Amino acid sequence: MYPRQFDYVAPTSLDEAYGALGDDSKVLAGGMSLIPLMKMRLLSPGTLVDIGRIPGLDAIEDKGDHISIGALVRHSTTAGHPLIAQHAPALAQAAGMTGDVQVRNRGTTCGSLAHVDVAADQPAAVLAHGGVAVVGSASGTREVMADAFCMDTLTADLSPNEILLEIRLPKAGPGEGSAYDKLGRRGGHSDYAVAGVAAWVKMDAGSITDARVAITGVGTKPSLLPEVSQALIGTDGSESAVASAAEHAVDGVTVLEDLYGSVEYKTHLAKVYAKRAIQKAIGSIRA
Amino acid sequence: MATTSVMGGVVKRREDPALIQGLGKYTDDFAPVGTLRVAFLRSPVARARITRLDTSRAKEIPGVVAVYTHDDVAHLGPLLAQVPVGKLRPLLAAGEVNHVGEAIAMVVAEDRYIAQDAVEAIEVDFDELPAVIDLRKAASDEVVIHEELGSNVLHTWTYHGYWEALGLEDQTPQVDEAMQREDAVVVSLDMVNQRLIPVAIEPRSVLAEYEPGYGRLTVHSSTQVPHALAGAIATQLEMSIRDVRVVAPEVGGGFGCKLNVYNDEILVAWASRELGRPVKWTETRREAAGATIHGRGWVATATLVGTRDGQFLGYKLEGIADMGAYSQNFTVAIPLLGLWIASGQYKMPVSWTVDCVVTNTMTTDAYRGAGRPEAIYYLERIIDAYAREIGMDPIEVREKNFWQPEEFPATLGCGFALDSGDYAAATQRLKEIADYEGLKRRRDEARAEGRLVGIGVGSYVEVCGFGPAVLADIGFSWSAYGLPSSFNGSGLVRVNPDGTATVIIGTGPSGQGHQTAWAQIVSDGLGIPLDDIRVHHGDSATSPMGIGTFGSRSLAVDGTATFAATEAVREKAAKIAAKLLEAAPEDIVFADGGAHVAGSPDRGVDWKAIAQAAYQGHTLPEGVDSGLEETIIHTPGNATWPFGTHLAMVEVDPDTGDVELLEYYAVDDCGNQVNPMIVNGQVHGGIAQGVGQALFEDAYYDQDGNLLTGSLVDYPIPTAADLPSFQLSHTVTPTPVNPMGVKGIGEAGTIGSAHTVVNAVVDALEPLGVKHVDMPLRPRKVWAAIQEARA
């Protein structure tokens, strides 16, 4: 648990941060995933660029047409923020089920997305809400859909000189609802997801007009499940409609066995939680 | 309610203010100027010959002071063990490695980071050999791990044969005969009691400071056994125990893993002597997972035979226990602790056979309960299965077979006698606090709604507070460390010149609240207020010989010593006070901070006056010499046998297999209680660990010998958030073994809980026809059991 030697810089502006970033550097946000990897010497960046002292990155804001979650917004803030509760309930729930109190007080929602752990909670909710990653570098900013941003296991669409500045989420309109549910490694909701599903649903006059469902924990990365969404759209959201849509919960997903589940079990859980999350999302609209 | 009253009072733990403010001092907090740091190169493979080991590059790194390998330390011999059955651990790998995590080389450097860099610079090549992990395969000797031993089976424990001198009768024929009876119901299950990692929150740490000018060695260590460690270091380094002092400062949990002496402790002490500088090593969490002892690790077939109407006729256990690659302190003896309680609270013949086998894994040894949770698990699970088979309430079945209060001391087939007990009373109390009939109604209503709700009950008896000393005859002692005394406990009680008291005990607590409980004992005996008493422990140079804190022994053994020392001080003080008060010693009463003449509370002196007289000397009564302190070293005449009955209510999610522990009730009997709050705290932690085994924990090696649960990410331990509030109660059946009538409570919660939870889950799955699920009852396994039952 002793990292290799590294340099540490704590810039106080984005420009300074961009200047410090290079091929052998890593952005340090909450450190909840990066520091353990360094201590186990599984990762040994030459320079850590701590973005924690850059002002202006720690807010959740209503930007008119979207909600913005800054790079330093902690899980606990995301979990308890009224704007997230209103516009992205699935994300609030996922943030509230992430780790423990200490982890939630330090870890960042953006860091969770940037890290792309196979079993991370919040990325699934960001995906289901149609989130966009705003990536900055010395040469400007670019926007990437969160689904594309999560490229592969522990691999985000980020080059070493870039910073994930914010996550943008569409604002909720009428007839929309969302929910996140999971089985944690310790049972119940605690710890990383053995299987977790976030569902966002839009209904009009008793039928589903749009949906996005995302899964985490079972495959190589958190990912959208377009087949499930397709199967939902046009239905009345009844239990049987949801159940048959949930049958597609691992379509296109390479299900991986681990200590917490066989492929068969994880496949089954994916369907169970797809159904539960979608039903909760629908329930929240009807309520 | 917190009080300041003494014996039996809920006194708040006096050690806690420092701990909860972060002001406690642990071994790693100490660093004399010039302290060198250590890192170990550990084996990444489970079984191999080392074909090349080159430390030259590591030695060249600036700041590296030394890199040691087996050749440097071979002359010290392998790590000493009390029960030297099996292959003893080489201090550093001797040309071969036998488990992942085995120490191959030791780097000593100016700081810990440099030491780690140097570890990476050591070059080592392996010629890998097939690893043996599976217990049944190991027992088959298909591949023998240590060829020189000829077999992987190191020893076989049997109920009658473990101690020839006792001349015990083999009860196997009785059990076998019972199975042939026409009315016999025979129930049998194969069950796993999985390997666990002890996970003390404070990792192990050792700091050794050899002072060349004085020829003495001072060792701080996160240990449960300061005196034993001093003996071990002295013996292994060929020093005198006079020149080795071991201090255990705050110890953040041990659960048995810190009652072993480890190769790292010996090596750090040796390196300090070699280099003439202080040397420190603190394990990483990964080392704590893979290179500190593990517990449990049994597979066994349990068979119960009884009549249709619930009368037990006999019990048979045929098991294999995992010893790991090398034997350490008590490794091979651990199952023996289970053997002594094989029959639990019940009267019946027992046939018990456990093979101790070698595998390419970390050594196993004492982990909270040590052999007893395993033994009770098998017994109480099979009783449950039997109750189900004959359709009888599981509590009623147990009640039918309990030893009755008038039968104590009750001699068991293994030669030991249960000291005291009233098992039916504890069970009755449990039924009351849990509202057993109401619970069953609630379960049945939930079932009627299609929910999988279950109730599990489990009883236990455990054995702790060892002696008797004669156990040394079967190797149960600390003589390998040059300490012939098997089970000493000690207490020194000193009234200081200012009338306060200092108490020094030979224990090595790791959170058990000794500073509080011992102050209560002394305050109760002398009437000195608790605030005027300070308790010291964990220093082999200042405390009289006590072997340490383990096996739920401290109160029964060191507590008894302290109780006796307190009596002796009181007797002497009575003579002094009598002279001061011009009364007879028999008429002196101690209370409220001083002494007075019985019946005349106004004719009194305070402790300060008594102490002043004691130390000044010239006013002392004839025949009484100066000073006011007594030291007692005590060896118990027998062990004590606590017991209890627990109950859990669970609900299983039929879609996911997720188990929710809804309610938990426990009635434990540890005899008289010095501090009921501390007793409850011990029960709380114990239950949490038992629930951890039942639901989450699993030290899992794959078939190549990789420990896949080597960090807390993959080895979940229960937290308060995972547990319901426990409802606790107690019965009080004092032991005749010691004058305070106290038994141990440190391990009871763990011994009583794992099977209780599993019994509840199996009860929840009963409507589906599930008969057993092996621990840990992770959702994936419970779900698989449900699928299988439905198929």
Ligand SMILES: Cc1cc2nc3c(=O)[nH]c(=O)nc-3n(C[C@H](O)[C@H](O)[C@H](O)COP(=O)(O)OP(=O)(O)OC[C@H]3O[C@@H](n4cnc5c(N)ncnc54)[C@H](O)[C@@H]3O)c2cc1C
């Ligand atoms: C005990 C424990 C339990 C946990 N349990 C859970 C759980 O149940 N569910 C769960 O989902 N997660 C869990 N986590 C992980 C946790 O959520 C992490 O906080 C999160 O994954 C990373 O966020 P961070 O701010 O800590 O990022 P860091 O650890 O600082 O960084 C992680 C990675 O992301 C990069 N990064 C971070 N922020 C940016 C940025 N703004 N721009 C560019 N790159 C960036 C870093 O360079 C690094 O590669 C747990 C962690 C711990 C220690």
